[in-house]
Every structure is written in C-alpha cells, then in structure tokens.
Amino acid sequence: MYHLIADLLTAWHARQQRALPWRDAPPGARDPYSVWVSETMAQQTQLAVVVDYFNRWMARFPRLESLAEADQQEVLKLWEGLGYYSRARNLHKTAQILVREHAGELPRTRRELLRLPGIGEYTAGAILSLAYGLPEPAIDGNVRRVFSRLWDIDDRIDSPAAQKRIASLASNLEAAAPQPAALNEALMELGALLCRPRNPLCRDCPLQSSCMAHTRGVQDSRPVRAPRKRTPHYDFTAAVIWQGAPDNSPFLIARRPDDGLLGGLWSLPGARCGPDDENLHACLRRSVCQKLGLAIAVTEPLTTVEHTFTHFHMTLHAFHARICRGAPRAVGYPDWRWTTLAEAELLPFAVPDRKLADALRARTQS
DNA sequence: AATTCGGGGCA
DNA sequence: TGCCCAGAATT
Structure with missing residues (x-):
C-alpha cells in the first residue's frame, strides 16, 4: 500500500511539479541556505507570493555569511509586506549564530536544527530532506490535508490523535519511498495543485483509487478544522x-x-x-x-x-x-x-x- | 491547549 | 466576508 502510493506520487511529481527559483537541483541535493530561506518565507504564505521576495533576497544575501553581516533594518526592508516579521529577525539572528558557532553551516540533525530561532519541526524536516537528502518527514498543512483525505481522518486536524496518526503514516510512507526527499515535495505539491482545501481536483489525482475520503465522497469535509473565533x-x-x-x-x-x-x-x-x-x-x-x-x-x-x-x-x-x-x-x-x-x-x-x-x-x- | 503573529488571494 | 496559506514561539 505505502509502496504503491509512494511510487504513484513520485511519478506524478516528476511530470507535474512547478518550476520555482529554489528548485534548481533535485530534492535532496539543494543548497541548505536556499532551502532554509525559501521554507521560512513559505511559512503560512502562498508560494506565488514568495517567489519575488526570494529572488530579491538571494540577490542581496546570496550566502549565509552575507546575511549574518547585514543590518537588521535592511533585512526587514527586504521582508516588508511579507508579514510575520519575526521570521526575518530570526533568519538574521540564526545566521549570526551559525557563523559564530557552527562554521556558517546549517546542522544536519533535527535536534540541533530545532534549537535555532525560527526553525520548528516542519522547517527542520524540510532542510534535512530537501537539502541533505535524509529520510526525514516534513509535515506541513498540505501534507496534513492530503493524509486526512487519503485515510479519511475524522478527528480534528489539530488534535493530538490526528497529529500522531499523521506522523505515523508519514513515517511509514517515507520508509517506502525510493527517494524520501522527492516524496516530501510531491506530497506538498499534490496538496497545493490538486488536493486543495476547496474544490480538490480528484479527477486528475494519481491517488484517487487509494483515497478513502474520495471513495466515501467526503473529501470536501476533510480535514476537520477547529471552529474559528470571530476577529475583534x-x-x-x-x-x-x-x-x-x-x-x-x-x-x-x-x-x-x-x-x-x-x-x-x-x-x-x-x-x-x-x-x-x-x-x-x-x-x-x-x-x-x-x-x-x-x-x-x-x-x-x-x-x-x-x-x-x-x-x-x-x-x-x-x-x-x-x-x-x-x-x-x-x-x-x-x-x-x-x-x-x-x-x-x-x-x-x-x-x-x-x-x-x-x-x-x-x-x-x- | 490556546494565543499571538501579516498579508494577500480567492471563492 | 470568511477561509487558508510548505508554521513557530509563547503563555
């Protein structure tokens, strides 16, 4: 089951993935700094918005050292309009920590990455897999949505039960994948292009016959979200x-x-x-x-x-x-x-x- | 476990 | 208008 899904997904991704400026090498063999910057910009932000910011950023701060040496005001100016400004301040701060204490390189273990400001479970997994090619899961909102439909998870998506279930499924799928890094990217790409929050394009989905939510016709009510408060x-x-x-x-x-x-x-x-x-x-x-x-x-x-x-x-x-x-x-x-x-x-x-x-x-x- | 933290795209 | 986006940190 896991092998079938992994193979179908990998084959689909090889044909359908979008061209993006940070995808200049195969997943698993990318510049760690580029992966870190693009993944940080992509937190809670649609990729279409990120592209121009990423290009301007890399033109001005092509390497981790150039970011570490920069003035915080210039860093924030490049981030202006992108929102969640702690992301920019943490990138800057972490670049300085890495130059000072880690020979200017991003660590290769989850434990070390998680100690750095601005790097959480998702971004750590993305760096480990997309840059270093390690078989580490990278679970973002896309992956949670895809899994909640594939296995028709009806617990609230933010509940501990759902989180554990998805982590376990992701780990199994990762172990069955020929290229773990490519699989992570394929899961996210599927979520962004086909398995969308609204109006998923199930007709075009390579996993349609494996998808429990689609089989039951409940894909539109997955994932189950927590009710949202009115904004004051x-x-x-x-x-x-x-x-x-x-x-x-x-x-x-x-x-x-x-x-x-x-x-x-x-x-x-x-x-x-x-x-x-x-x-x-x-x-x-x-x-x-x-x-x-x-x-x-x-x-x-x-x-x-x-x-x-x-x-x-x-x-x-x-x-x-x-x-x-x-x-x-x-x-x-x-x-x-x-x-x-x-x-x-x-x-x-x-x-x-x-x-x-x-x-x-x-x-x-x- | 619940809040805080931006801004834009889109039905 | 409301919903969501390749989340992280704090309380």
Missing part, C-alpha cells in the same frame, strides 16, 4: 508630529519593539485605544506622552485607514500634531527619528503605515 475590532490612533510647519518639515517616526506586532518596523507613534481613553485625541496624547515623553497638541485629522490582521480588524485614525512641551525620548520605543516622505521610502514600514504615508503624499502634492 479595535480602534488605533497615529500622529504626524511635525518638527516645524505642517506639510513642510520633517515629522516623527518610531521603531517598534522587536517583540510584539510588526516588531522592528517603523511607524507613526500612536496606540490602540484603551477603555480609559475618553476619545481618539486623548488616546493619542496619552500614548505619545508615555512612549516618547512628549506633550503634544492634536490638530486636524489626516485620514482613516482600515486594515485586517489575522486575529483582529483595525481602524487607524491618523491626526496632525505639534509638540507643546519636551523633546522626544526613546521610552516605549527602542528608537525614534525625524524623517521625510522621501527618506521614509528607504525604511521598513508595515502596510497600515504605508497607507498613511500615501495619504500624506497626496496632501502635499495637492
């Missing part, structure tokens, strides 16, 4: 604090702490509105006082921006402001600076702050 809505504020005359002088930006939302990126100072804030102006005065040690006067509104994160929806209210008293100090932020619209292009900002910059630019041009 929060109001945020941001201030354009002008150094001199509005629209015609530098304004203040702050770098966000490495831990937490959008860590390490620059943004306009501000905060989420709390229960103690009487209104948006009060929220803004409070947060700028707490985080920059600055008393400001909020003047006219700039714009309002909507943005949806994974776990909440944000309405961002931006205002113009001027300093009443004090000078900026890095209290609640690790850093701050005066900047201009032109200069801000070169710094890493998250999407909501890019939208504010666009509104500011539209203003000064009119």
Whole structure:
C-alpha cells in the first residue's frame, strides 16, 4: 500500500511539479541556505507570493555569511509586506549564530536544527530532506490535508490523535519511498495543485483509487478544522508630529519593539485605544506622552485607514500634531527619528503605515 | 491547549 | 466576508 502510493506520487511529481527559483537541483541535493530561506518565507504564505521576495533576497544575501553581516533594518526592508516579521529577525539572528558557532553551516540533525530561532519541526524536516537528502518527514498543512483525505481522518486536524496518526503514516510512507526527499515535495505539491482545501481536483489525482475520503465522497469535509473565533475590532490612533510647519518639515517616526506586532518596523507613534481613553485625541496624547515623553497638541485629522490582521480588524485614525512641551525620548520605543516622505521610502514600514504615508503624499502634492 | 503573529488571494 | 496559506514561539 505505502509502496504503491509512494511510487504513484513520485511519478506524478516528476511530470507535474512547478518550476520555482529554489528548485534548481533535485530534492535532496539543494543548497541548505536556499532551502532554509525559501521554507521560512513559505511559512503560512502562498508560494506565488514568495517567489519575488526570494529572488530579491538571494540577490542581496546570496550566502549565509552575507546575511549574518547585514543590518537588521535592511533585512526587514527586504521582508516588508511579507508579514510575520519575526521570521526575518530570526533568519538574521540564526545566521549570526551559525557563523559564530557552527562554521556558517546549517546542522544536519533535527535536534540541533530545532534549537535555532525560527526553525520548528516542519522547517527542520524540510532542510534535512530537501537539502541533505535524509529520510526525514516534513509535515506541513498540505501534507496534513492530503493524509486526512487519503485515510479519511475524522478527528480534528489539530488534535493530538490526528497529529500522531499523521506522523505515523508519514513515517511509514517515507520508509517506502525510493527517494524520501522527492516524496516530501510531491506530497506538498499534490496538496497545493490538486488536493486543495476547496474544490480538490480528484479527477486528475494519481491517488484517487487509494483515497478513502474520495471513495466515501467526503473529501470536501476533510480535514476537520477547529471552529474559528470571530476577529475583534479595535480602534488605533497615529500622529504626524511635525518638527516645524505642517506639510513642510520633517515629522516623527518610531521603531517598534522587536517583540510584539510588526516588531522592528517603523511607524507613526500612536496606540490602540484603551477603555480609559475618553476619545481618539486623548488616546493619542496619552500614548505619545508615555512612549516618547512628549506633550503634544492634536490638530486636524489626516485620514482613516482600515486594515485586517489575522486575529483582529483595525481602524487607524491618523491626526496632525505639534509638540507643546519636551523633546522626544526613546521610552516605549527602542528608537525614534525625524524623517521625510522621501527618506521614509528607504525604511521598513508595515502596510497600515504605508497607507498613511500615501495619504500624506497626496496632501502635499495637492 | 490556546494565543499571538501579516498579508494577500480567492471563492 | 470568511477561509487558508510548505508554521513557530509563547503563555
């Protein structure tokens, strides 16, 4: 059974796999650094989005050593817009650890890989198999979905029972595969191209006659997902604090702490509105006082921006402001600076702050 | 075991 | 709109 599935899958993959920039060598014989970067970018991110980021990244940081020597701001700038910024900070940090303690090479054991920031069970397995050719499973969301259908697993996909079952099945399949690395990639490719979350293309699937969910006609209700919570809505504020005359002088930006939302990126100072804030102006005065040690006067509104994160929806209210008293100090932020619209292009900002910059630019041009 | 952490693509 | 994506780290 396992041999049949492994052979069918491998043959299908040899014909149908997509061309991707990191697939420049057969699975099992790739540059470990390229595998690590591409797999990290691919975490919770569709490959179609990753391709351009990967190419830009490898052009600027072709080797692990060049990444280790880079400035964190430049690393984040290359990641700007891709999301989950701890991935970029951890790549940078781990590159420095590897140069310092591991001769600039990625380890060849799961135990050592798992100690490195940003490398979990999946990414460790992907590096071990796709780069080093070792018979290690690499279980991602695609593989879980494919297995839940092949064996019609009706436990919730995130339950311990389902996880154990899938790990066991993956291990058996891996042992039956002629090329374990190719099998891992084939499982993921099948999940991405045919065994999709919605509207799976069972007609074209090489495993159709082996698939229990298809036989029972329940492929559309596999995997069984956990119910999702409604995403809450929060109001945020941001201030354009002008150094001199509005629209015609530098304004203040702050770098966000490495831990937490959008860590390490620059943004306009501000905060989420709390229960103690009487209104948006009060929220803004409070947060700028707490985080920059600055008393400001909020003047006219700039714009309002909507943005949806994974776990909440944000309405961002931006205002113009001027300093009443004090000078900026890095209290609640690790850093701050005066900047201009032109200069801000070169710094890493998250999407909501890019939208504010666009509104500011539209203003000064009119 | 449950949360946190981005952003875009797509029905 | 909601769902999901080649997950990891934290609580």
